[in-house]
Amino acid sequence: ERLVGASADGEEQAVEAALRPKDLGEFIGQEKVREQLDLVLRAARARGATADHVLLSGAPGLGKTTLSMIIAAEMGAPIRITSGPAIQHAGDLAAILSSLQEGEVLFLDEIHRMSRPAEEMLYMAMEDFRVDVVVGKGPGATAIPLELPPFTLVGATTRAGLLPPPLRDRFGFTAHMEFYAPEELERVVHRSALLLDVEIDADGAAEIAGRSRGTPRIANRLLRRVRDYAQVKADGVITRDVASAALKVYEVDSRGLDRLDRGVLEALLRLFGGGPVGLSTLAVAVGEERETVEEVAEPFLVREGLLARTPRGRVATPAAWAHLGLTPPNAAAP
Numbered sequence: 001e002r003l004v005g006a007s008a009d010g011e012e013q014a015v016e017a018a019l020r021p022k023d024l025g026e027f028i029g030q031e032k033v034r035e036q037l038d039l040v041l042r043a044a045r046a047r048g049a050t051a052d053h054v055l056l057s058g059a060p061g062l063g064k065t066t067l068s069m070i071i072a073a074e075m076g077a078p079i080r081i082t083s084g085p086a087i088q089h090a091g092d093l094a095a096i097l098s099s100l101q102e103g104e105v106l107f108l109d110e111i112h113r114m115s116r117p118a119e120e121m122l123y124m125a126m127e128d129f130r131v132d133v134v135v136g137k138g139p140g141a142t143a144i145p146l147e148l149p150p151f152t153l154v155g156a157t158t159r160a161g162l163l164p165p166p167l168r169d170r171f172g173f174t175a176h177m178e179f180y181a182p183e184e185l186e187r188v189v190h191r192s193a194l195l196l197d198v199e200i201d202a203d204g205a206a207e208i209a210g211r212s213r214g215t216p217r218i219a220n221r222l223l224r225r226v227r228d229y230a231q232v233k234a235d236g237v238i239t240r241d242v243a244s245a246a247l248k249v250y251e252v253d254s255r256g257l258d259r260l261d262r263g264v265l266e267a268l269l270r271l272f273g274g275g276p277v278g279l280s281t282l283a284v285a286v287g288e289e290r291e292t293v294e295e296v297a298e299p300f301l302v303r304e305g306l307l308a309r310t311p312r313g314r315v316a317t318p319a320a321w322a323h324l325g326l327t328p329p330n331a332a333a334p
């Protein structure tokens with residue numbers, strides 16, 4: 001796993017659990033989403049009803065799981081957590097749905113990766129709180145209707161556009177989570193440092209925030225690594241110098257690029273004069289698989305405005321030359 005990767009494995013999620021905000025007030029940033037969700041939940045509570053189904057879209061590590069837990073906490077309801085890939089058959093979903101308690105929150109991560117039959121079962125469950133369980137096979141098969149208690153589905157997906165419209169339309173409230181601003185990530189870092197009992201100053205937090213790719217999960221992960229460095233190599237206090245020295249060891253640069261990202265940019269600039277160059281050629285030059293370059297390195301480089309994908313190939317932007325401290329070949333002599 002990359003230090004700047006946005007996904008977490010099970011082990012990391014356990015470490016993260018301690019850092020999760022417990023209510024909307026503690027949740028940093030995403031002002032619009034928080035304000036809207038607050039209204040949805042307050043109104044449902046006032047009516048004594050179960051909250052509408054909620055769809056959360058956004059990149060990994062932006063707080064979708066955390067928000068689903070907050071929704072449950074704010075509603076005083078239990079929560080069940082599962083994911084699209086874990087639901088292979090409609091029967092898997094029927095088993096989960098039929099065991100829900102009244103008002104329970106069902107968090108379905110990567111909802112766009114559910115199987116088709118499960119998805120169709122979910123339509124009816126969301127709308128009518130009912131499923132048809134098919135018993136038997138062939139001509140003798142019968143559908144037995146099963147009533148479900150009202151529940152709140154919280155679906156999470158990287159992009160709402162990945163969902164079939166009939167599924168998307170069944171959510172009463174859809175929220176898109178944006179990448180976080182540096183100031184918001186600074187607050188995330190300060191809050192986590194407090195919980196981890198680590199001393200950090202404002203510059204130290206800013207340094208970590210600036211390298212965290214707009215993503216709280218990455219901010220928390222970098223903080224843990226910098227804390228290790230501060231304990232071993234410094235007096236335990238995280239300052240700007242300590243944070244930069246630590247992240248130099250881990251090869252995460254001032255903008256949050258790691259070795260792979262920089263390798264791609266450097267090849268593009270040094271070997272191909274900034275492009276355009278085809279993806280395959282670039283991948284060979286970096287010594288990586290095409291998919292790795294395209295799916296792992298490029299999205300962040302594109303988002304940062306360092307690389308552009310054009311019909312003729314990959315092209316570096318002026319910002320890429322500046323970031324690596326190199327001069328474009330056709331730049332006017334000073």
Ligand code: ADP
Pocket residue numbers: 016017019020021026027028029030059060061062063064065066067188216217220
């Ligand atoms: P996702 O489900 O979108 O992948 P998570 O909800 O698991 O993301 O969040 C990843 C980590 O980042 C968690 O440790 C969580 O505490 C932290 N985090 C996410 N969003 C926020 C936020 N708005 N404020 C504080 N911490 C956050």
